[in-house]
Amino acid sequence: MTKGHSEAEAELKAFTADDDAAGARLDQWLAGRTAPELSRNRIKQLIEQGNVRLNGTRVTEPKRKVKSGDIIEIAMPEPEAPEPLAEDIPLSVLHEDEDVIVIDKPAGLVVHPGPGNPAGTLVNALIAHCGDSLSGIGGVRRPGIVHRLDRDTSGVMVVAKNDRAHQALSAQFADHGRTTEMERAYLALVWGTPDRMTGKIETFLGRSSRDRMKQAVVPEGRPDARHAVTHFRVIERFGDPSGAAPVASLVECRLETGRTHQIRVHMAHIGHPLIGDQDYGRSFATKAKVLPEPLRRSVEMFGRQALHAAHLAFNHPATGELMRFETPLPADMMELVAGFRRFHDRT
Incomplete structure (x- = not known):
């Protein structure tokens, strides 16, 4: 198991391989069943760290072949979620006040840290740019992401700087302009x-x-x-x-x-x-x-x-x-x- 965790502490996910799984690599097949929660690289790490069992036996080879009827279990360690760090990444700011910041996101910039993108994201950039003007979302000093653009999509984004703004903007985005002026x-x-x-x-x-x-x-x-x-x-x-x-x-x-x-x-x-x-x-x-x-x-x-x-x-x-x-x-x-x-x- 991953250092610092036992199977008792881990969430257990179980899958049964279907007929289409025959001959597939273990890491590839599991990645298809757990996306987007887990990337293929994360699956590979979990296998190599001994967090995966095949028909009750621990396996550490990502290339192991899967057969129809196999029972695969993943012991998911408790997530390690350090707060994103501030990074000095240039931003094109269209508007900023004590409640919101509006930016022109460039193509290639990921919005939020996640598997495969732990840093270098818009969130990291906003933490550095906004500094103490972030009063916190959910009790944590961080920007409130109320909508996202794909990594390779450019354009206008609004981000909340406090809980009040986060809740109000989230409601507008959920409404999709049906009863508000959002466009x-x-x-x-x-x-x-x-x-x-x-x-x-x-x-x-x-x-x-x-x-x-x-x-x-x-x-x-x-x-x-x-x-x-x-x-x-x-x-x-x-x-x-x-x-x-x-x-x-x-x-x-x-x-x-x-x-x-x-x-x-x-x-x-x-x-x-x-x-x-x-x-x-x-x-x-x-x-x-x-x-x-x-x-x-x-x-x-x-x-x-x-x-x-x-x-x-x-x-x-x-x-x-x-x-x-x-x-x-x-x-x-x-x-x-x-x-x-x-x-x-x-x-």
Whole structure:
């Protein structure tokens, strides 16, 4: 067992391998069953530290093969959750007062510390930036995260600096603008173009059965199904000068609900995944091969999903004043859009 913990102190998780598990690596199979709570690296550590039993026998080899019917148990040590440390990470601050801070998050910055990202996050940066102006969330001096952007999504975020603001903002985000003035709008560069200029995508989302790290459109009756609604508006189409159908579009997406990866899943669901999205648009990657240089290279080298949180409006948690913030596309997306415009306008 991990040093300092006994099996009596640990939470025990048990799984029975199904027919599809036959021949899979133990660490890989367990990672698929425990994501996103545990990463594959964390699973590997637990196995190597003797925290996993296979049919009652402790195993320490992550590569051990699994057979149908195997019973796998993980003894989860008590979590070690040190408070995030302050780190001097530059921030683009759009607004700050005693209750909230609004920032323009760059792509590549993880919001909150977690497995695989113990430091170097937005939370670490905010602790350093805000200092004593953080009065505490839940009795701890830390910023209150009320909504998140994926690591590789850029754009506007608001963060609470005290419990009062945290509770008020959390209520607004939970309401999704139904009874408040909250608005969230994103700009996405997608493959192809929707068949209409405006529309609503309404589905149920849940964990993908093929990859538990991803979300998918699922039947309404599934236990983990969550209602998801996205409104979209096509802003600009980038066609082929030969007259063929547009190869890409700049689309505004407004959220009526806030599910994990919602825009990315919804746009892929209607056949127009985000450019650069390795999770939900990988099958479209070959479309770049028909593009002329240097646009082809720009698309192939674009290292993230082309998604930017461009607009955020909310009522200030203390004054009730409507606050609106907008940020332009970051340089990498601007360059990509410019490349498609040049492609569209060439003679």
